[in-house]
Amino acid sequence: MKKIAVYGKGGIGKSTTVSNISAAMASMGLTVLQVGCDPKADSSRNLTGGQNIPTVLEVLRKKGDPELEDLVVKSTTGVLCVESGGPIPGVGCAGRGIITAFEKLEELDAFGVYKPDVVMYDVLGDVVCGGFAMPIRGGYAEDVCIVTSGEMMSLYAAANISHAVRSFGKRGYASLRGLILNAKNFEGEQELVDRAAAEIDTPVLYRMPRNQLVQQAEADGKTVVEAFPDSEMAQHYRTLAKLLLEGGGDV
Amino acid sequence: MKKIAVYGKGGIGKSTTVSNISAAMASMGLTVLQVGCDPKADSSRNLTGGQNIPTVLEVLRKKGDPELEDLVVKSTTGVLCVESGGPIPGVGCAGRGIITAFEKLEELDAFGVYKPDVVMYDVLGDVVCGGFAMPIRGGYAEDVCIVTSGEMMSLYAAANISHAVRSFGKRGYASLRGLILNAKNFEGEQELVDRAAAEIDTPVLYRMPRNQLVQQAEADGKTVVEAFPDSEMAQHYRTLAKLLLEGGGDV
Amino acid sequence: MFDHLKRLSAVKSGSGIKFLSPAVFPGNHCPMRIASVIVEDIRGLSSLLVGTPECATHSRLFSPLPEGRNGELHWLYVIDSNEVVFGCREGVADALRKMDRAGAEAILIIGTCIPELIGEDMEGLIHEIQPELKAQVTFVMLGQFKNVSYPPGSWKTMEAMASLMDRCETDSRRINVLGRSPFEEHIPEPAVTGYLESKELKLRYLAPGASLDDFRQAPDAALNVVLSPFAQPLAVRMEREFGVPFIALHDKYAPSDIDRAYGDIARAAGYEPDGRFDEEKRQAENIQAKAEERLKGMSFVFSQRIDMPVPLAAYLTEIGMVPLLLHIEEYYSADSAHTRKIKDAGYDPPVCRITNIAEDEKLIKELNPDICMGYFLKTDMKYVPDMYDFYGQTGYGRTVNILKRILEVTGE
């Protein structure tokens, strides 16, 4: 089982990237489980026809003790989708929410039941408190990638996340594979990202070009891989998917 | 003392908007205290020449028991700047961090010492756990504005934040004044925001146009109001500043 | 009537079990309490409690001295307000270094509510600091909000001991007996242990009362025989990490199940089964046949003080009884197999925690069960008053005694 966590600042195209990678992997015949770890809970929107699925925390709040089937939704692309979700805005403990969602999946033996070949975690990287670091701890993910654009804030978050991963790295957990550039296409962006990558001491794994088809597919609640499988962009995602599958850690 | 909290999704231009409003208010002769409540701690960058200032939590971590002067930096525009900051990535409790920063400012009697006419809170709206709701609780802010673009994620966050404010509103705290549109200038954006505002049942307080000068000023670590005081954009921020000062709650 | 309760099949852990009635009940003690007691009883094992001052004070009630009888260290680490925000990694690492220098052989970190709530990463901390230390370190997190009842204090602590074990070669004559202290003289020795000794097998008891060295060397065993639900999670982990197979006896009530388990033990330990248990088995089968006849279709309720409610309920269901309501103090993950048996038999009783028996008896009476088992204050219902004395026992004898007691009460 390959377990990859993709972090990134909110709004940077993290979920788009992850769901396209998941869809690409699924199209290669792999069983993929995608776990969204963002209180906004829209990681898998483009896998489920633009619909939000119930989150683990929502179900937990309402039902108390859910079954696995309440939490895992099989998408049209074949990707198994889970959203950890977040607490009600303004109350409770967001970090504890993520931890609770993970513990619940473990208690219900999600990995044992679905036996995924790949688990993709899509994690908000803005607030990396004890709870939000969960996916890079406790053996959940082995590889970490960070999606970023060349914008300062996004690179700042990337540096922050890499710092967290590195500090956990000493503890034998996930290791940082590199950055995935989700370009905004402004001038000098590539150089900015290269410089940041050098500072963080990690490679730029892949440079994803900007492509109109992404928005077009999203308007239909789809990934590019599903909506335009023959497009150049879908090919990019498939190439990235292979890259992620081949290198990195393995259990 | 007028106390205004500005929420918004990360990366939406929240800090740019807030620091320009603060600078505009300061240029009117008011004493303004701007409190950044974002673990990234860059709320006041454009007020302090592009430099990050030490955060309350950083100082607390290192020094244990800081003096007020360690935490409050007077910027070139005259705005008093505080950054609450966040915990070390990957450990501790982010929400508790915000609460701790607020308690420390209170313990040191920041309001009593600096006697600001206006307090502006610049708050990350992505993860609104118990701690991040602090600025709209306990009498810290009376008015809440939400900065948003027309992008779906940004509007989603706006809806979430408004929900939180409303639920606290019943408790006699801050009330929602409206949205501040920080336009990305894509087609149909205005309509999307209008529709969202109607759904949330709040007005669009102001529509901030896109303007190159903002980036130009930021490159120098400045607000537009400081760098290009005679520009149309600076005038926009002054108008918004007046609007915020005039309406809303008052203590 | 019991709409607020979950059905057995919906419960996956202790957190799903609700109170039977709204009770002004102060609640259970913190599970850290039991961890503190256990740790004091393991010769050579030091401990570091990480929590609030009150946790530290509370721990000292049970483990009153900073030094144990054999030079173990039982130290306390009190988290301050800054550490709540920033984590307590450095402080705890420092405390471990000091304990190491002070001669601790092995250290169990016991984390309470606050470190658990802020997601303090003890596993990572230990991974990072272990290379510096002579003392081996393991941890157990016992935030009470996650561990409402006391049993997790036991089984999680026992399970954590696996981290202190050394990988070693298998000794085919060595058998670990899990969940049984060598010093529990007040509990009758289960027949199986004496029998195994008669086969010239070397038994090692792993439970509070054993020594750190016993735990360290435990992976050399050819087999783990489990006698208590508290010890089963450790057996599961030892099988996963060290490849030591285990056979559980504590949850076997049916003579056929016991017979099979004894056969499995013989095979694993490499001796020929003889007729030693034949007579006991025949007795158990006889009384079971009688019970099946008499108890078939009779409904039952479990109150407090039933050792292992889910396995026992599964057995009683198997012989034809009908479960109406079960008090469960702790749902073990191994209980799920027994839950399935009950469900397969067509039942799915509500489960609860009975906390104020005086009130709860009235509710139970409305269920009109044919027979109640466990602790009751005063009731005109038929009931088997106490089943707690079966703690630590296994095998045919226990089944015979339990069925006898039930049959007595049914009045024939």
Next chain:
Amino acid sequence: MFDHLKRLSAVKSGSGIKFLSPAVFPGNHCPMRIASVIVEDIRGLSSLLVGTPECATHSRLFSPLPEGRNGELHWLYVIDSNEVVFGCREGVADALRKMDRAGAEAILIIGTCIPELIGEDMEGLIHEIQPELKAQVTFVMLGQFKNVSYPPGSWKTMEAMASLMDRCETDSRRINVLGRSPFEEHIPEPAVTGYLESKELKLRYLAPGASLDDFRQAPDAALNVVLSPFAQPLAVRMEREFGVPFIALHDKYAPSDIDRAYGDIARAAGYEPDGRFDEEKRQAENIQAKAEERLKGMSFVFSQRIDMPVPLAAYLTEIGMVPLLLHIEEYYSADSAHTRKIKDAGYDPPVCRITNIAEDEKLIKELNPDICMGYFLKTDMKYVPDMYDFYGQTGYGRTVNILKRILEVTGE
């Protein structure tokens, strides 16, 4: 030597005070403990504890019954694992509704570590639910990580009582005496209270032991006279919210300060000061003059059991002594004025919490103080063994007795 300690001027709250030596000290009890005791002593006041099961169990040790002597309700609300994530607002609101229906007159919510840590918004909750309820509700948050010592359990609980007060017209003859129970017969009555009564003023004692009605009507007073640091935060809040001025006596040691405070009281209460205290004052002035002469330049250290270390240290500094080290159990915000006085005199001693006096005595000895005050085990240093018996006393008499005791020890 004391590099790890803060200087007095750097301390703004109890959280800045470090242990003097690294101690295997189990820590203080939870501040909730005192809140539970206080609440039981206020006639008519009900309480709802919100915390873990262990908090609930612990609270029952001090407030053992769910019903008080006068029908008050002392209920417990145990947070479950879901509420840790999602907040406990609804559950607590529901509990308040039930208590309201069950006849609670007024309810104090006592929140412990977990609700405080997750930022549970009790103020908002109360604001929201109050209109539905007959019972008035207030709250105190006592997460132990924020309140390391026990005094916050007292002063925060007292301060919370202001929320239960009714706005009412001022009665110019009414004086509240804060921080003094009407039933504390074991503590000598301070001279000032009898004197005020002789002036035909109506005194109302606000402290544990008072009734809910006493607190409710308290804003009608023309003046609050404060006799204890525990009560001063309440006085500050009453001044802010109800405009009742206050005069504190407990932190006045200098005869001139006491004289001024007595004068202020006379003015506020509207009577002419007479010569009642002249003789006492003269005695105090005399002994102070003697003390100034003898003690000038002598250094001192405070250990445990000094009532109000910062005000007393400020006074001793004022008469010429030199503060070397202060044990402070709780830093009150009102202490900052006294801190300034000490700083203005040119001193800024390190402050600490002394927890293992046996070890700490050695450290203190290295400081070579001329005189120690407070609790010591065995020492050949000169020391005033106990100063705790001055608790609850004020005025000239206290100053005379304190100075006498110090002078005795200096051996002349």
